[in-house]
Amino acid sequence: MVEWQNRPLDPVYPVIFIDALNVKIRDGQVANRPIMFRWR
Numbered sequence: 142m143v144e145w146q147n148r149p150l151d152p153v154y155p156v157i158f159i160d161a162l163n164v165k166i167r168d169g170q171v172a173n174r175p176i177m178f179r180w181r
Contacts (some may be wrong), residue, residue, distance in 0.1 A: 161175040
């Protein structure tokens with residue numbers, strides 16, 4: 142564990158955050174639908 146904690150780190154790590162927002166959509170009836178989006 143100590144060896145892993147003291148390892149050299151890369152200068153850059155690629156990161157993508159994915160999230161969803163629930164919205165009400167009318168399609169004959171009202172339904173909650175998730176809208177997915179990502180952050181870079």
